[in-house]
Amino acid sequence: MSVYQRRQDKLWIAGWYEAGRKKTRAFKEEQTARAFDAERIARNQPVSGLLTLGELTASFFRSHPDFNPHTKQNIVSMLSGDGPAAFMRDKFAEMMNRQDLERMREGYRSRGVTNNTINKAQAYIRSILSWSADQELVSRNPWRDFKRLPVTRKICITTLDDIHKIWKASPEWLQWAIATCFALSLRPGRVELFGLRWAAFDWRRRCVVVKQGKSGALKTVFPPAQYLEAAGKRYVDDSRDGIKYVCHRNGLKVQDYRTSWDAAVKRAGLPHFPMYHIRHVAASEMLARGADLAAVSAQLGHSTVSTTGTFYAHVTAGGQQRAAALLPSFRAPE
Numbered sequence: 001m002s003v004y005q006r007r008q009d010k011l012w013i014a015g016w017y018e019a020g021r022k023k024t025r026a027f028k029e030e031q032t033a034r035a036f037d038a039e040r041i042a043r044n045q046p047v048s049g050l051l052t053l054g055e056l057t058a059s060f061f062r063s064h065p066d067f068n069p070h071t072k073q074n075i076v077s078m079l080s081g082d083g084p085a086a087f088m089r090d091k092f093a094e095m096m097n098r099q100d101l102e103r104m105r106e107g108y109r110s111r112g113v114t115n116n117t118i119n120k121a122q123a124y125i126r127s128i129l130s131w132s133a134d135q136e137l138v139s140r141n142p143w144r145d146f147k148r149l150p151v152t153r154k155i156c157i158t159t160l161d162d163i164h165k166i167w168k169a170s171p172e173w174l175q176w177a178i179a180t181c182f183a184l185s186l187r188p189g190r191v192e193l194f195g196l197r198w199a200a201f202d203w204r205r206r207c208v209v210v211k212q213g214k215s216g217a218l219k220t221v222f223p224p225a226q227y228l229e230a231a232g233k234r235y236v237d238d239s240r241d242g243i244k245y246v247c248h249r250n251g252l253k254v255q256d257y258r259t260s261w262d263a264a265v266k267r268a269g270l271p272h273f274p275m276y277h278i279r280h281v282a283a284s285e286m287l288a289r290g291a292d293l294a295a296v297s298a299q300l301g302h303s304t305v306s307t308t309g310t311f312y313a314h315v316t317a318g319g320q321q322r323a324a325a326l327l328p329s330f331r332a333p334e
Contacts, residue, residue, distance in 0.1 A: 002097035002142050003033045016040060038095070053096065053125070054079060054089040056132045063131075068191055068213050075124050084108045085121065093129060096142045105149070115149040122148060155314050156280040158273055163281055169267035174260050176234070177247040181278045183227035185299045187213055188275040194254040196246045198235050212301050219301030283308070287315040290322070 006013050011026040012033035027033040051059075057079060061067060078085045084107030088100055101122065108118045122143070129141040167178050177193060186192045191213030200209050206228055208221045223231070231246070238244075243251045261275045279300070286296045297308035 002095070003030070003037050004098050005030070014040070050092040050094050051132075051137055052090050053093050053128070056093055056137060057089075057128055059135075059137065060128045060131055063135075066216075068216075070189065071124070074120075075128075078121055078124070084111070085125065088125075093132060093138050093142065096129070098146060101143065101146055115151050119148040119151065122146070153311070156277055156284070158277040158281055160281055160285055162268075162270055163278055165268040165270060166261075166264050170264040171260065173247070173249045173254075174257070174264060177254070177257065178275075178278060179227060179230070180247055181275070182282050183223040184208055184210065184221045185279055185282045185301075186210065187279060188257065189213055190253075190255065194245070194247050194257065197244050198238060198246055199244070200246075201231065201235065203232070203235075210301070215301075215303070217301070217303075219298070221299055221301075283312055284315045287312055 002016075003012060003014050005011070006026070011028065012030045013024050013026055014033045014037040015022065015024045016037075025033075025036060027036065057075065061072060077083055079089045080086060085104045087103065088096065091100070104121065105118050108121065126141065126143045126146075129138065129143055132138045133141045133144075163178065163182065167175050170178060177188075180186065180196070181188055181193050184196075186196070188194075192210060195213075196208075196210065200211075201207075202209065206222065206225075208223060210219050210221055211217075212219055234246075238246075238248075241251060245253050247254060257275065262272060265272055283296055283300055286299065287293065293308060294305050296312075297305045300308060302308045
């Protein structure tokens with residue numbers, strides 16, 4: 001909890017947890033509150049026993065060998081050299097506070113990044129601190145209660161027709177990757193789309209179990225029958241050739257797809273947009289055609305249905321209109 005300023009009376013509050021219960025003390029000046037907090041921490045836990053954020057991050061990576069390599073590189077970059085969070089690398093995690101978060105945010109703002117990027121950085125550190133608290137490497141997660149910055153979400157205006165145009169302008173390996181991304185509502189990248197293996201297909205149940213790149217959680221997807229039929233034929237050929245990845249380039253795992261994707265978008269005569277839009281189009285198409293919101297949420301792998309509803313409110317509005325049309329006429333009694 002550490003030190004923060006209370007809005008209603010502008011007092012500085014030193015907060016901590018003792019035997020699982022929240023305790024606080026109020027001070028008129030920030031310096032006095034911080035001195036009290038530092039003395040309390042030193043009294044309850046010797047400084048020699050504290051771990052820095054950098055040490056906790058290294059332990060986190062060692063305990064998660066399959067951690068998303070792209071996300072890992074982002075965390076290393078933000079904590080290294082002149083990264084926006086480098087000043088916290090050697091700071092004791094127990095002493096991290098709101099001022100550290102605001103300083104990191106300012107460091108990102110000076111680089112002209114969006115709130116979405118800043119929120120991701122905050123989420124990275126918060127996850128590491130949360131794991132450290134679970135492992136009892138720190139007494140508590142000091143960033144647990146800090147909210148994210150507000151974000152204005154952009155509505156994806158890419159259409160299914162746009163995806164078809166890009167598909168026609170793509171090489172064969174990318175065409176299959178586009179079809180797979182669309183059919184399974186995957187996040188394009190080395191983990192979900194290009195890390196997907198044939199072993200994930202349950203041919204008897206006609207579904208695919210996917211490890212999500214964002215959370216590491218598993219999601220079960222039921223692909224369209226037409227895609228599953230095409231996948232079955234490819235599975236036979238790839239199994240014969242000893243190929244384990246569903247989407248590959250000449251039998252090798254795809255490490256970089258963006259160059260080919262961008263070239264295909266350009267050949268299709270469309271303005272640039274990321275391959276991630278395929279996932280958005282897939283969700284929008286399912287909802288626009290009357291699919292149940294909970295079912296689409298499961299296909300996407302969202303943790304809650306409300307997340308899906310928030311992202312695709314512009315699509316579900318049409319569903320609301322159809323629902324309203326089903327209401328019987330109402331006439332007030334005379």
